[in-house]
Amino acid sequence: MRSLSQEKTIKTTTDIDSLRSEIRDKSVRVIDVRREEDYKQNHIPTAVNLPLANLLSDDSPERVLKIFNSLGIDDETRVVVYDDTFGALASRVAWTLEYIGHSDVSLLETTYSRWKSLGLESETISPEIQSKQHSLRLKPEILATSDYLEQSKEKKDVLLIDNRERLNYLEQHIPGAISLPYRTLAKNDKILRPKEDMKRLLDNRGISGDSEIITYCGSVGTLSGLAYYALKSAGLPNVKLYVRSFKEWKNLKKPLEKQEDANYWDLSAE
Amino acid sequence: MTVSDLKQPHSDSVRPTINWARVEEAVDFAKTVKLYRQGKYDDDSFRRYRLQHGAYGTRMTSDYAMVRIKLPAGEIYPQQLEKIAQLSEQFSIGSAHFSTRENIQLHWVVLEDVSEIFRGLAEVGLTSREACGNSVRNVMCSPLSGVCPGEEFDATPYALATAKFFLRNPMAQSLPRKFKFNFTCCEKHGMVRMVDVGLIPQIKEIDGTAQKGFKIFLGGGLGNRSFVGHQLEEFTPEEDLIYTSIAVLRIFDRLGDRKNLARNRMRYLVNDMGWDAFQNLVFKERALVRATQSVVTQLDVDFTPSEIKRPIRVTDESGNPNPDGYARWLKTNTEKQKQPGYRSAFITLEAGDITANQLSALGEIVSDYSSEGKARVGFNQNIALRYVSEDDLPRLYSRLLEVGLAKSGSLTMTAPIGCSGTTSCNLALTNSHRLAKEIQRKFLELRLDEDDDLRDSTIKISGCPNSCGQHGIATIGFFGGGGRVGKEMYPNYQMLLGGRSDGETMLGLTCTRIPAKRVIPAILKIIELFKKYKKPNDTLKEWIHRIVNEKEDSEIKSILDLRKIMDQLAVPPTKEDDPDFYSDYGSDTSYHTKTGKGECAA
Known part of the structure; x- marks a missing residue:
């Protein structure tokens, strides 16, 4: 049997109460991925700030490693990431950590707005951080590139999932992709649907653990990053993120597919 | 986001x-x-x-x-x-x-x-x-039922009871075709003569007591061929509502055409049989239903009134008491209710x-x-x-x-109806949906909503002859098709005039074909002519009504006179002069008609 030990112990999302007790026990590194000015106003106690834009300005493994080192994260550090954009930005940061070989990372189950609206504790000071040394053990099995996508065309049992909004998908998408808009992934105040709910939805769509699944979205892998975790939360073992997503695909002038002969944009009230 | x-x-x-x-x-x-x-x-x-x-x-x-x-x-x-x-x-x-x-x-x-x-x-x-499908479709009721100053009583509880009775009812699961009920508040707000069963609430004095009941219209409907419904009888007492509904449905179920899907709505049956024969059959069937239905078969009408309670708001109560545009909105979007101190806002x-x-x-x-x-x-x-x-x-x-x-x-007339057209429908020939939006934007820009003469007129657009956009009951109605110059095609609309759905319900008469990109100028031209020839206190709706009924005495006496003027707008330019003419709204490529299979008849 495949080793399930990691997936078993590390949950995709962390609930609010667990995070609060981990914070009290000082057994977690919390990352706030909002903009610096938002972070400075207030944030979850002990959280460090890593604005997504900062990470994306150069997300080569070497630089990313430096960033995480400076945030006091080594191989053993338990990490929880949160944002205020329904989990999409947090997902992108969490995925990056996973990619450089970190295993113990989860998403906070809800957004910072929700945390605040529940009247939970926050603070304005930035914690003192001691730099740590993380090793670099890349996990290429969770990354998809455009070349990889091209090679996968011929393979059976590879599912490509487009997480952009439906109208964008109808207008153009990577050939063979199916549409699962990122909005489908959340439920009420949670960034992800409950596991059973998610499994039912995927099962209806014929998305199962037998396939290799690649997610993509518009440009930098945030919405599809959230989908990456949604699929993992439903227990699907083999998920990859096409991190450069549709923007790169289009720039490379790769083939596109569209829904022809219908003026669907005119149904939108935007 | x-x-x-x-x-x-x-x-x-x-x-x-x-x-x-x-x-x-x-x-x-x-x-x-x-x-x-x-x-x-x-x-x-x-x-x-x-x-x-x-x-x-x-x-x-x-x-x-x-x-x-x-x-x-x-x-x-x-x-x-x-x-x-x-x-x-x-x-x-x-x-x-x-x-x-x-x-x-x-x-x-x-x-x-x-x-x-x-x-x-x-x-x-x-x-x-x-x-969807061959069932009793959504039971409609006027949005003003219960608040309309012209109504005799609120039909809403009856509409809800009828919906409850037929939803998942075995007798309505496999009809020859779809079947529609419309309840309304009063004649003015209409929509009862262009549906399978249309009902207007009515109170009649019988032996000194006020008896609630309905005026029932049968066999109307809009579609590839449209018909105006017939009034069943002077007055149908409320206890007969269910028996009449069941009787009509049973007749349709038994005699409706299950083979020819293109003409199997009940209106065709009524038309083929002739109204008198159909009416007689309904009376007979109703007597039978009344005599044979078990006592438990009745409408579950809930008369519990809605609680009317002014909401307590926690939101900001300050702000400008007369915001910009308010007077215009008040005039063109709200109606006084019969209950003093309240309005309905659309x-x-x-x-x-x-x-x-x-x-x-x-x-x-x-x-x-x-x-x-x-x-x-x-x-x-x-x-x-x-x-x-x-x-x-x-x-x-x-x-x-x-x-x-x-x-x-x-x-007002500046809120046209447009069916979904080529945005999603298999049968559509034109982008009627977008055209409705274009007309609205233009007419609001021209502030036509503030013109009292135009207020009671309507514009309704379908993307094909099948009437989902209700073009047949519009003052100015359009349905889509393709026009052709040599090998080139362009989106085109058949224009109908004088349709209405109130007490004087009639179907619009065909005027002429207007290319999609000329529809807005065509409507503006009609308004211009109306302004020129109108009588004092005239409305566009009344003026057009006189024209289509040949009762107008000015220079434009008939729909043919109008047609002559409108046809000048319909002349296609060459593709070199005006390429835009040859593409539909929402598309930058040359127009061509493309349709799939409809499912109305499935």
Whole structure:
């Protein structure tokens, strides 16, 4: 049997109460991925700030490693990431950590707005951080590139999932992709649907653990990053993120597919 | 980007009183789609099943469906608005569409996700069951029933009871074709003579006591061929409502044409038999039904009145008491109710479309401003908030303004109806949907909504001859088709004039063909001619009515006279001179007609 030990112990999302007790026990590194000015106003106690834009300005493994080192994260550090954009930005940061070989990372189950609206504790000071040394053990099995996508065309049992909004998908998408808009992934105040709910939805769509699944979205892998975790939360073992997503695909002038002969944009009230 | 998923519902909003949903239908639908995809269900059976559950096909693809959510009697509650907002973001295009028959449609839904929508709807008591297919479709009721100064009594409880009686009723599961009930408030607000069964509430003095009942019209309907309904009898007492409904349905079920799908609505049966024969048959059948139905077969009419309670708002009560545009909006979007101190406020949508954000905001606005705590969907791809205290109107307007829902003109000619057309429908030949939006934008820019002479006129557009856009009952109606110059095609519309759906219901008469890109100038030309020839206190509707009935005495005496003038607008330019003429709205490529198979007759 495949080793399930990691997936078993590390949950995709962390609930609010667990995070609060981990914070009290000082057994977690919390990352706030909002903009610096938002972070400075207030944030979850002990959280460090890593604005997504900062990470994306150069997300080569070497630089990313430096960033995480400076945030006091080594191989053993338990990490929880949160944002205020329904989990999409947090997902992108969490995925990056996973990619450089970190295993113990989860998403906070809800957004910072929700945390605040529940009247939970926050603070304005930035914690003192001691730099740590993380090793670099890349996990290429969770990354998809455009070349990889091209090679996968011929393979059976590879599912490509487009997480952009439906109208964008109808207008153009990577050939063979199916549409699962990122909005489908959340439920009420949670960034992800409950596991059973998610499994039912995927099962209806014929998305199962037998396939290799690649997610993509518009440009930098945030919405599809959230989908990456949604699929993992439903227990699907083999998920990859096409991190450069549709923007790169289009720039490379790769083939596109569209829904022809219908003026669907005119149904939108935007 | 929005946060509607992460929002908490209003705690004190009024809850729905009727649960139309059955969650097991969601489970069954998911299972059936799987079987169908595995080839264990043939196309025809699956299509029938899908339509029976309210999922319609989509233009040029079998991967997507349109889910038509029924709002019986047009009632919708805040939590239902919020839920539909969420569902449209999750499974549709982030916008929802209000239809002309008090349904809300979610388009471009992946077939495999339809069951998830059913689940979501079940959480708030809504269903799409029998919204399509050969069943009793959504039972409509005037959005002003209960508040209309001209009505004799409120038909809403009867509309809801009729909907309850027929939903999932075995007698209505496999009719020859679809079957529609419309209840209204009064003659003026109409829509009862162009439907299978139309009902106007009426009170009659019988032996010194006031007896409630209805004026019932049968055999009307719009479509490829349209007919005006016939009044069954002088007065149908309320206890006969159910017997009459069952009798008519049984006759249709027995005699309706099950072979010729193109002409099997009940109106064709009435037409073929002749009204007198049909009427006699209804009387006989009704006597039979009355004598043989068990005593438990009756309408479950709930007369509990809605609680009218001015909402307590925690939101900001300050602000400008006379915001910009308020007077115009008040005039063109609100109606005085028979209850003193209250108005009904109609929301102007563009061809019935609304974003998820707006729907969600509307849920809150209904809670905050309607003293009955719910809203009513209208006959014209719109929605009304009723029991708005007159003092609250300026603040309501400001709130609507914030979410882009304060456009004026809802109750005027500047709010045209446009069916979905080539945006999603398999049968459409033109983008009628976008044309309706273009007309609205232009006419609001010209402030035509403020012109009292135009107020009671209507513009209605269908993308093909099948009348979903109700072109036959419009003052100025259009239905789409293709025009041709040599090898080149261009989008074209047949223009009809003088249709109406009130006490003097008649179908519009064909005037001439107008190319899509000339429709706006054509309507403006008609208005210009009207202004030139109108009599004092004349309205456009009355002027056109006189012309089509050849009772006008000015220079334009008949529809032929008008046609001569309008035909000048219809001359196609060469493609070199005006390439835009040869493409439809919403498209930059040359126009060509392309249609798939319709499902109305499935």
